[in-house]
Amino acid sequence: MSNDKPKVAFYWCASCGGCEEAVVDLAEDILKVTSAVDIVFWPVALDFKRKDVEAMEDGSIAVSFINGAVRLSEQEEMVKLLRKKSGLVVAFGSCSHLGGIPGLANFWNKQTIFDYAYLKSPSTNNPDKIVPLEKSEVDGKELELPEFYDTVYSLDQVIDVDYYLPGCAPPKDLIVNAVNAILEGKLPPKGAVLSPNKSLCDECDRNESKPEKFTMTEIKRPWEVELDPEKCFLAQGVICMGPATRGGCGQRCITANMPCRGCFGPSDQVFDQGAKFLSAMASIIETNDEKQIDKLIETIVDPAGTFYRFSLPTSILRRKKMEATK
């Protein structure tokens, strides 16, 4: 490590591995990156250990890209360690930015999750009712597991975050732009989300197909309807999170003829993506009749899970109200 190249670390918390894939998917561009920087820590690809990071000088890593939400004590320790060792921390991908899909666990707590996953789920065969313990003894040796928290956190709820790279996973061009901006020192103000601050509808190819005044008379799920590949999803009666979601994703889902699910989170003007989408949705429901409204709303099976699909931990309420696990 005797060179002057900036040092870079990658780390993963509660995530699926898709963000790691996104780095690998840089393809030949990754060679440019690796020739410009020195990767000092990347558990998925390189054999460096925690003690190697601990041995580094504070602030000696130029930038740490951390993906995944924080739901275990181990993850909290690791991101705090990386924060100490890094000049910049970038929350990489929806889970560290907003809480992401793992954040949907905030509709439950540790107790209910453990009950289901280890005892009640139909595919579980656990006659001795063994559940993970933080401390257990095997052959006279004490074994330790990290603590499983009741609540899933976004990265910035645990450590100070400098920048956010949104997306599930972040698209290639945004990653390359971010890395170049860091290398060239041309960064926006701290706390910025490294993607345009406009809603997805603003850049959507289907925007023009939207009628002047449009309303929803029925709400359909994508599989219930043959989707027109040119027409605005909302105008087809399908929930599309575009109005409440930041653009910059390259319309990956839209071009695959699937509505936006909201992985980029809200734009800077919005605190709560789900509430804002709920507001938009309620505005375009056709009817003024109370019974009709109730009937239509009944067809939105899971509003909280749909509108907060990626952003529950960073929403105003952050989680379902529940007793803490004892």
Place this chain on the structure above:
Amino acid sequence: MSNESFEPRLVGFLCNWCSYTGADLAGTSRMSYAPNLRIIRVMCSGRVDPQFVLKAFKEGADGVLISGCHPGDCHYQEGNYKALRRHRLLSKMLEQMGIEKERFRLEWVSAAEGEKFQRVCNEFTDEMKKLGPLNLNGGKKNEQ
């Protein structure tokens, strides 16, 4: 919680044209009613962003009231219908978040209905007293 001394904190978003004037009428008519509702005047019930309601709960409200003109009477034609649709959808979402739907109330109060405003305030306060405090943990780490 059956605490007799519990005084619920209620937040009310009242539209300028009907409900706020109705509340004013209750005041100038010297009607007495439960003092638990903190009133915020908005130009229209359709102006109430669902984020306002969530924020109120998050900051410690035990109940939130939106009150506007009767259907058909909105100063801006349709704002109260918007409020109605948002109320229905948000109520459903609040239940998923573990907040009882009784805590989020929508009422039509006209400028002439001081008495109705008095009744709504009293009823809502009584119901919330029975239901007890909301006690949102505020997303704080419960493992601390």
